[in-house]
């Protein structure tokens with residue numbers, strides 16, 4: 001949607017922000033004259049004008065490829081001295097609605113910022129120091145060489161540290177270790193004023209907590225110290241099916257209440273599909289009872305798949321695990337003929353979505369619009385939500401997966417900027433469709449956007465205290481309502497660390513002061 005109007009506003013300012021720069025050639029030459037180790041380009045900005053969501057085209061004026069923290073700081077200070085330029089740190093550009101774009105502003109390509117080597121510290125508290133533009137897959141590969149690994153992940157690893165820490169970084173390990181923002185010891189930040197600040201729980205803690213889950217509003221993460229734990233060699237990966245949502249969610253909640261049951265707990269919804277078990281077989285999942293599994297028929301019913309993983313290092317440990325796992329599974333109420341399992345390496349498991357990406361790319365189905373919707377739903381409302389949404393509003397998931405799993409936030413750090421529902425247990429429900437032309441038999445973008453709107457309207461009418469994850473709003477009223485009583489603190493911190501509203505304009509929360 002080129003040239004859309006930006007409706008969001010700073011509490012103290014009320015003019016639109018998509019202003020053209022006062023004089024582009026002056027801006028070019030002033031940026032060009034900066035003394036940098038890296039470089040700035042003004043052409044070939046196409047890639048930085050879009051994101052994974054593939055719905056917005058908002059070209060920047062320039063792209064900085066920084067080679068040092070001082071480059072980032074120099075450019076931030078310079079932009080503070082202009083009248084209306086903005087800056088977006090761009091990680092891997094896997095946002096969905098233009099959050100990493102800066103229309104007619106400057107995009108900082110964070111992947112250019114070199115890691116000073118990925119530095120691993122082994123000790124009582126092991127950690128790794130990485131650049132904010134480092135991809136999680138590279139961190140995994142490097143840390144595995146020392147037998148260590150980060151503890152908390154996203155389902156997809158071709159994302160940057162700065163990009164996921166600006167949101168939360170949630171996956172099936174989050175019930176146990178908290179999201180990725182819970183697993184950071186220290187950050188180096190370039191604030192909206194161009195100051196370089198090191199911060200942690202104890203040092204400059206307000207900035208530390210503001211930036212974590214802070215939607216890029218307070219500063220640019222140039223370095224992060226990530227907590228590490230022992231890495232397993234292998235994982236046992238198990239899937240079972242339910243036709244009754246309340247049994248499914250009861251079992252998920254039971255499993256996340258036990259720290260030592262599984263190392264990963266997720267789940268997904270299957271609506272109007274008949275081929276599901278055959279798909280699993282072809283992807284090397286084996287049924288525990290193949291005769292019974294072949295007799296299973298879903299008859300188009302909505303099904304719920306519980307997905308759990310147990311880490312192990314040796315065959316001996318695996319057989320001990322198997323006894324415990326069997327006991328745990330015997331406590332669950334899944335459909336008995338639908339138990340499937342697989343054993344893969346830890347890295348194969350963690351990098352699983354990349355395997356799916358390669359297949360989709362080969363079919364030309366990766367670079368299509370992605371009208372994704374991620375919601376955090378309080379436990380007390382999940383039955384109502386599932387009943388209405390999975391058996392009414394959403395009539396198929398042919399366009400992409402629908403993930404659903406609970407997390408227990410009693411262990412999560414409550415001081416970060418992340419906004420979650422006000423209950424200890426809430427569910428992440430992620431609708432992850434790819435829009436395709438109607439002629440190909442799937443649902444197109446318009447249809448999927450309407451469906452998202454129906455889900456959101458239902459949540460609002462039912463007064464569910466649902467929060468969007470990776471939030472996207474058009475109006476100030478919606479942002480205020482998202483933050484609730486924490487809005488004033490968020491706005492006050494914005495004023496402190498980025499008083500001119502330079503950073504992350506694509507989130508559409510604040511506008512650049514002139």
Ligand code: FAD
Pocket residue numbers: 051052088089090091092093094095096099100101110132133153154155156159160161162163164166167168169170171215216219220221222353470504506507
């Ligand atoms: P970008 O899209 O480049 O940036 C995102 C935001 O962060 C922007 O506002 C940007 O300005 C800001 N930003 C980027 N780098 C920095 C920095 N160094 N300092 C400060 N601000 C910065 N999320 C989950 O939690 N769990 C998942 O399982 C998960 N799976 C995903 C799977 C896929 C296929 C995709 C496309 C996304 C998934 N996400 C998931 C969402 C993902 O975590 C976010 O979209 C994340 O922001 C993407 O990282 P990125 O490096 O591409 O960030």
